[in-house]
Amino acid sequence: MDANIGIGALAQKAGVATETLRYYERLGLISPKQRTAANYRVYDPATAQKVDFIRQAQSLGFSLTEISTLLSLHSRPTADMAEVKQLAVTKITDIDQKIAHLQRMKSGLEVLAKICPGHGPTAECPILNALTGEDES
Amino acid sequence: MDANIGIGALAQKAGVATETLRYYERLGLISPKQRTAANYRVYDPATAQKVDFIRQAQSLGFSLTEISTLLSLHSRPTADMAEVKQLAVTKITDIDQKIAHLQRMKSGLEVLAKICPGHGPTAECPILNALTGEDES
DNA sequence: CTTGACCCTAAGGTCTACTTTAAGGTTTAC
DNA sequence: GTAAACCTTAAAGTAGACCTTAGGGTCAAG
Numbered sequence: 001m002d003a004n005i006g007i008g009a010l011a012q013k014a015g016v017a018t019e020t021l022r023y024y025e026r027l028g029l030i031s032p033k034q035r036t037a038a039n040y041r042v043y044d045p046a047t048a049q050k051v052d053f054i055r056q057a058q059s060l061g062f063s064l065t066e067i068s069t070l071l072s073l074h075s076r077p078t079a080d081m082a083e084v085k086q087l088a089v090t091k092i093t094d095i096d097q098k099i100a101h102l103q104r105m106k107s108g109l110e111v112l113a114k115i116c117p118g119h120g121p122t123a124e125c126p127i128l129n130a131l132t133g134e135d136e137s
Numbered sequence: 138m139d140a141n142i143g144i145g146a147l148a149q150k151a152g153v154a155t156e157t158l159r160y161y162e163r164l165g166l167i168s169p170k171q172r173t174a175a176n177y178r179v180y181d182p183a184t185a186q187k188v189d190f191i192r193q194a195q196s197l198g199f200s201l202t203e204i205s206t207l208l209s210l211h212s213r214p215t216a217d218m219a220e221v222k223q224l225a226v227t228k229i230t231d232i233d234q235k236i237a238h239l240q241r242m243k244s245g246l247e248v249l250a251k252i253c254p255g256h257g258p259t260a261e262c263p264i265l266n267a268l269t270g271e272d273e274s
Numbered sequence: 275c276t277t278g279a280c281c282c283t284a285a286g287g288t289c290t291a292c293t294t295t296a297a298g299g300t301t302t303a304c
Numbered sequence: 305g306t307a308a309a310c311c312t313t314a315a316a317g318t319a320g321a322c323c324t325t326a327g328g329g330t331c332a333a334g
Binding site for chain 3 (some may be wrong): 143144145155159168173176178242
Binding site (some may be wrong): 275276277278279280281282283284285286287288289290291292293294295296297298299300301302303304 | 305306307308309310311312313314315316317318319320321322323324325326327328329330331332333334
């Protein structure tokens, strides 16, 4: 149990495509522990956890570049977690800004959608008219 | 007053780069009313309003492809505004989903940031540990 | 009449995270 | 022994909205 696995098995275990694993390897996120005589990649089964880590971090909004940093911090257990926390806090701020931006867009659209009767010639469409005129702050 | 203008003047008036105007033209969003003997683009000054329309719509979250639709509806005053409203409503839904997604990411990060002391070896970092293990729903 | 600002086209580059394609080697099952 | 399934590499394609580059024409000022 716990034997080495090939790229196909790792892909299945981690739920990603094999090309994705090669892509992660090109970015330096993962790497096979060795190669077979035929140059096939051979992975430690634990690599699946690393791929999970990557997908988890992605789902939290981290880019692969940022994840690369997280992984290197993770592999140096004596590094300080301040940097990790900083990344998380910065990411929260980024997300807040994106949310704020989306909410401004939404508000603008809601105002327009509300005053638009929804039928009649576009010549009288308040949405199109609003777009053709004043500026926003 | 109200003389024709060249691409440079239009770019300045509308606050975009000249290449952007050529790009919009390739997408069919705008077009010069004519060309000079030297093949220079000649615009109706009102085209600046059209560019404003495009930027406004962009700021509300519409893609250039969607804006193309909006512009064609705008240019057919007898078309029904139902389609315009539909685009707006759909866009609001899109935005809601994006906001929800971002808020899920934010919540996840906040939980982790809160339990992370912010200093000490990364071996004990709750953020990295959380990333290396359980799965999310 | 030349310099510099402005214009033209076509095509390639940017960014992110992959996916697809092309053109093969290798291993396994029958 | 051969065909399917799996592996290899490098390179190109995808989406979206541009920006940059290459290689010229053109126009107004001095």
